[in-house]
Each structure stands twice: as C-alpha cells, then as structure tokens.
Amino acid sequence: MTKEIIDVDSIQANQEKKSVSLKLKWALGTAIGVTIIFGIFAILLFQCFSNILFKQEQSYSRDALQATEKKLTGYDQPLDKNNIQQSFNISYSPKNNDSLNTPYNDSFIQSAAHKNLIVSIYNNSGNQLYSTSKEVLTFKKVRSTEENKVKSDKHTVLLIRKPIYSKKTNEKIGYIQISDKLIQYDQTRKKLVYLFIIIGITVCFAISLMSYWLASIFLQPVDLLNETIDEINNSDDEAKALSEVRVPVISKDDELAQLSNLFNNMLDRMQRYIEQQQQFVGDVSHELRTPVAIIQGHLDLLKRWGKDDPKVLEESIQASLQEIDRMKNLVQEMLDLSRADQVEVQYGSETSDAREVGLQVYNDFQMIHPDFQIILDNDLKNKTLVKIYRNHLEQILIILLDNAVKYSTDRKEIHLTMSKNTRYVEFVVQDFGEGISQENIKKIFDRFYRVDKARSRNKGGNGLGLSIAHRLVEGYHGKISVESVENQGSVFRVQLPLVNPE
Template sequence: MSLKWKWTFGASMAIFFTYTFFSVAIYLGFNQMMISQENSNVNDIMSGVASKLQVSGSNLTKEVVKESLTPKYYEIDVDADSRFLMTDTTDATADALFSKINEVGVIVAVFDPEGKKIYESRPSHTNLDKHATPLIEELFIDGKRGVIGTTPVMSAKNQSIVGYVQVINELDRYHGMINTVLLTMLLMGVLALVVSGVLGYLLAVNFLRPIKQMTQTMNDVRKDSQSASRMIVPAGNDELSHLTELFNDMLDKMQKYIEQQKQFVEDVSHELRTPVAIMEGHLKLLDRWGKEDPEILDESLLASLQEIERMKSLVQEMLDLSRAEQVEIHYKHEITDVKNIIHQVFNNFSMIHPDFTFNLDDDLTGNVKVQIYRNHFEQILIILLDNAVKYSTERKEIHISVAEDIYDIQIAIQDFGEGIAPEDIQKIFNRFYRIDKARSREKGGNGLGLAIAKELLDGYQGEITVESVLNGGTIFRIRLPIYHEDK
C-alpha cells in the first residue's frame, strides 16, 4: 500500500472514529436526559394522583377515584342555539395532571390496600408491588423499555395507607425520539465515513505533493548531475516550505561542489600542461645531444627544477583553494582575535621586507573576534600583502588600516604600485587570471592567490572589494562580521 493510501486510510479512520466517539457520547447523554425526563414525568403523575386521592379523605372506591381523576366541565352560552363544554381551568395543576394522564403510552392504575385494582386509565397486565415509599423502576413491555412507578396513597385524616397508585409509562415518545436520533446518527455516520475518506484523500494528496515533487527532482538530478530542476517553494511559512527551501539549498550546494570539482580538475590539467611540456622538451633535448654538452645539461636541469618548483607551488595553491571551498563544513566554529593576527602579519612583513615601509592604522577598541579559522585569516592577509609587495614600483610603501563598527570589521591594504586597469578589476578574482602573464610568472604568481582569498571570505560570510588606479596603486578592502559571545 502506498503512503498516499495509508495516509488516506489513517486520516479517514481518525476523522470517522472521532465523529463516532462524539456521536456515542451525545447519544448516551441524550438518552439519559430523555429517561430522566420520563422518570420525572412519572413521578409528577404519581404524586399528583396520590395528592388528589388524599384530598377525598375517605376509603378508596372506584367511584371516588373516577370522580377525582375525571376533569370537571361547565357550560357556556355562545348564543341561543349552541352551547360548549369547557374544562374547569380554575385549577391549573389539575389541568396539567389530566393532560399527562392522557398522554400516549401512560397508564394510571389505583389499587386498594389489599392490592385489588379499582381503577385503570387503560387496560394493563401488570401486578402491584407494594411499597411504603414512592419507587420508580425500569421494566420491559413486549421487549421494549418502559418505566413503572408506585406510590402509596395516604389518608388525609390519620396518614394511613388507603391505597396505591401505579403509573406505567411505555415510553412511546422516548422510543420514537431515540429511534429518530439513532437513524439520523447512522445516516450521518455513513456520510461522515464517505466525507472523511474524501477529506483524507485530499489531505494525503496535498501533503504528499512536496514529496512527489522531491522525488521527481531527485530523479532529474540523478539522470543529470547538472540539472537545474528544483522544487517549487509553496507559499506560507510552514514546515513544508522550510523543507523545500532546505532541499533546494542542499541541491545547490551539491551542484556547486560538483562544479568546483570539475573546475578543479580542468584547472589543474590546464595549468600543469605547460610545465610538463617544458620539462618534456628539456628531457628530449638532453636525450638527443645534451648529455655530452655541459652547458645544455646545466640549462635543462635548471629549467626542469624551476618548473618542478612551480608545479609544487601550483599544486599547493590548488589544494588551498579546494580547502577554501569547504570552510563551511570543516571550520565554521573557529574563532580568531583580529588584532593579534594583524599585528603578527604586519611585524613579519616589516621584518622580511626591510626595503618597504609598512604603516599600520589600528582603530580597534579591544579584542575584537571574528568567526574564521586563524590560519585562513592569516593566509588572506599574506596573499594581499604579498601582492602589494610584488606589484609595488618605485614607491615602496604599504598602508594597512583596520576599523570596526557595530557589526563588522573593515581592513584596507593599500599600495602605490602598478594598479589595475578598469577592464581587469572584475576578473582578478577568477582562477588563474593574470593581467600580465609573463610578468606574473616572473614574479612567481599562478593567478590563484586572490581566488583563494575571495573563496575563503565567501565561506565565512565576508567580502572583498578593490579600488585601483592604473599606475597609481590599489586598495583592497575586507569586511568580516564580528563574532559576539552571546549569539
């Protein structure tokens, strides 16, 4: 059975059983209320009849009972030719009692003290059970539920028992009402089952639609890892919309990692092709005639060693770039003190480049921390300062400034060197992009430094921007969010 039909069946049963539970509760409550009402009605008739017979104050006879329980009439003249009989309504209680006695299914019987029946409103076949106090019991008449009540009739003179009143209620009104309610509930139960089934199916289809879309999207991605197929985010702010957003985000990251891996392999293959070709050329040269020529041998060996060093540097930078793309996975909980690292890097560059003037403008008010791995933060600063040193010209001066606001730290590194043309500024963060490839190779660059720095900053929710004037210098600006202990 599919999940859709399981859900449909489960939802239908839940709705149906809920309806059934409340229906049974209502039925039982209504049944009890009706029985209580009928018992109260029997009790009113018993007490009313006993009260009327007590007033007579004499021994109970058939004539006395009949006279007490028969409504009295009087005549009124409407005109000379017609007369009407009207009940004596001066006693409202008596009028109500007579109405109850004459209800359908109600039988009133009166017995003398020995239990001999001396009056009954309708024929009945019940026997008298004498009781000294009023008593109402349940009985079954022709297999149907009924109520019987018995009460003694007391003498008005000496309060002795002069007879008994027996009231039988066949509960015709109760049975009619209960049967109607039961039939209605059964019909409503069938309707509720049908409606709950339809609602359960519609709910199942609605709730499983995102899962169906997810399955379809996963099939698309399985067939084509670069598929742009994504789930449609439903309107609203519920769990399904959150699940859809997370699923799409996961697919985006998977596709990004696949593209990065593909790009990594392509870049490595492309960049290693040149040094391998150079080494192959020198080895072939040595194989042909260079083994006997010391000058060619030295030149080929020197060139090959240089290319090997460049390959080692390239492979290391490619590994750094690959790690930079995964900082969210491996380094997302690392915290670093900004002031400490900046001063350390500043002192190191001042020492290893004594011919340069390094100026540090530190406006930090305290130990400001950022959520970044210490080595990565140091690596970003080294890349930018190393580029500033490499591309400086006659004015060997580099300015470093660091400031903070409520949310971020800002670092600026300025040199006064070659600068960058406007058409190249948007490309300098691309992998292996070099403005002047010949001059970059002479300076030892592979075109990966700025790509690594940007990838690292992106991974830590930071950003890097550049301002430059050709032959006037360059300013790189870094922004990183400040880490707060209470977040």
C-alpha cells in the first residue's frame, strides 16, 4: 500500500493561481447586473418607441382607407373603372387602360397619404380596378376589416383590407386594400437597436471600471489585513512579528474599518496570551526550582547518612512535606490565575449579591481570627447586585483580608467598608501593618512579586494572591487600587459595576 505525500505548499500555490480577486468579482458582478437591468430597460423602451412609430404609421393608413372609402360608398352598383374615374378624376390611357393621374391629385386623399402608402381598389370579383403603384400586391377577399403586419424581403408592410358597402343599398360594391411600406419604421427601429447596443457596451465598460475603482477603495482594509497576515506568516520570528505588526489604522468608520480594529484587538489578545504563557512557564519554573532543590537536598542528605539519625530524618521529612505543600498551593494558585484570565468569556453574565457575600466573608474571618478586631462599616442596607460570579467575589475579599491579617504587626485591627454609588459597589480593606513603599506599590499586582521575599515566604505567600484579585476585578470591568504608607498600613479599594435595575 503506497502512501501519497501531499505537498501543502503546492496546494496553496494552486489555490492562489485559481483564485479570482474579490475586486474583479465585484466589478464583473456589478457590470453583469447593470447590463441585465439596462437590457430590460432598453427592451421596454424599444418596444415603447416601436409601438409609437407603428401607431403613427397605422394612423396614416387608416386615414387613407377612410378617405378612399368615403369617396366610393355613394354608389349603389358594384364598382367599375367609370366609378373610379368619376370619383377621383382619373384619366386612362386608351391603349392599356392605365391611369394617367392618381387619386392623390384629389386634395382630400392627398392630405391622408404619403409616398410609401399604396391604395388599391378591387371589384366584387377581386379584380383590381385601380392602384396608386404598379407594384403587384397580393389580395384576398375579406368579410370585415383586417389589419396585418407582414415581413417582406427588405422591410415590414402594413396591410389593411376592407369591403366597401353602398350607403344606399347596403350591398357590397368592392374592396379597398391599403399597403404601407414601413421603411421609416424599420430604419428607426434599427437605429434604436444600434444606439442601445453602443450605450449598453459603454455603460457596461464604465460601470466595470467604476466598480473596480470603488472596490479597490472599499476593500483597502481587506488588502491591508492580508498584507499583515502575510507579513506575520512570512516572518522568521513569528512571536516578534505578532507583537509588532498591526493593521494600519484607517480613518473610515465602516464595517471593514471595524474589522481591522477587531483584528488588531485579536492580535493584541493573542500577544497577551503568548506573553502570559511565557511568563507562566518562566515564573513556575523559577518558583518550583527552590522547593525542588530543597527536597532534593534533603533526599541526598538522607541517602548519604541522615536516615540513620532519627532527628535528621524527622527534620528532612518535615521540611520536604512543607515544600510539597507549598508546591501544591503554588500550582492551585497558578490554576486560579489562569482561570482569572478567562472570566469575561466564561462568567461574563454572572451576578451576585455584594451585601450577602461581604457579610459572609466578614463573619468567616471573625470566626477564623478571633485575636483580630475586624470592624465592618456597611452602607449596603438592601440586596445589591454586582456583575461578578459569587465565588470570585469571595475569592477577592478573602485575598485582601488574608493579606491584611498576614502583614499586620502589633495593631491587630482591620476595617472592612462596603458602600455604593450610581455605578459601582465599593469594598475597602484597611490594615495598620507593615505598609508598602512607593517604589514597590506599582509592582504588587505583578505575578510572584513580593515586597520582602524572605518574610513573605515565611508567611506562606507565593506572590500570586493580589495578581489573581487584580485579574478577576479587571475581568469583570472593575477597578482595584491601593494606597499605602510604610509602617502605617495599607488601604485596598475594589470597585465592581452595579447591575442595571432594568
């Protein structure tokens, strides 16, 4: 069984060769759409003009028919050449009986006819008595007026045939046939066709160019987006490119500009995730190095000679267990910190009662630390909903109160204040302990940062508690701040957004 090796680069290259530019698709689609619409409009307009021209020609033929009929209906006998001669003052050649003049010499008929119109008169037998043209025309008897539009080799012809009835006897005395060569009608229609074709081609070409130009302008953010992605993909250092390359900011305020901003925000978030991951790996490896070294040192000691000394054995086991507990706590805190980075996605719609949670944590700490005087100043008299998951609010308050307990000195007193304004619920935790210098106050929310690492390690801290609290508060669009003076204490202030009553 042979294995087929798929060349991903060649597939991508083939796809790029086969792909058609969106701007070209847009231009072609717009041109086709406009052409179809123009074609429908041109057909309707062409039919409208054709009908107007045909009705005009039809009116000429009917006027000629009516004028000729009016001259002949006064006879009570079937028509013959004498009747025609009397009615229209026609003189015939004695040799061939052809007329020497036409009925158009009659002023009434002349006003109703034009050069392309032929008037023919026939008797009851269908024999031609007179015609204004020597051109041989096809005739047939009819019972009533008939109008037909027929195609000849060169042009269209309108034929109108009608029987003639005597006014006196109401008997049929002959037939009239009007033949109108629609030469001007055909020529005008042909000119309209050429005109619409030329206009259609011009409009299609102009619309294609304009559409391509507009597409180039409108899709500029997409082009910049593609260029940014290609620059990141083709960079030798993708991590560096991801941190530096961004889609240029476009001043337009439309959906594509918003797409560019969203893409930049996504790159910023990806960069933060990468930095967090790198920092996570570096911090964990750094923090685990010490306990692992301590445990390894005790095990080496026991391996060499300490296992024979009960006192050394007890001390090594106890120290190793302490370091294992510290590693376990460290791993748990790192997991909490990782979850804190995702609170907006996983718990964005959660709410909790700030008053209830604050009272619960206050009572728990009073029970756990009876040697401390914990003073509560509660301005939340009723249920107060805030946009945060209940467990996370408990975790934030526990971290702040636990730090207040850890870093208190002789004055074992802690103040917890709960209040609200029009937008936020505010928790304030104040202690009267060691305090923080202005140099260190900006760094206390960083991961693994401890003001005094030796003293913090003795108190069981890993430097992650305030970082977790900071991430949680920011994840719920709140604010956390600190004010502190060395050897006088610290004040931590947390603001969380209220839930809209509606």
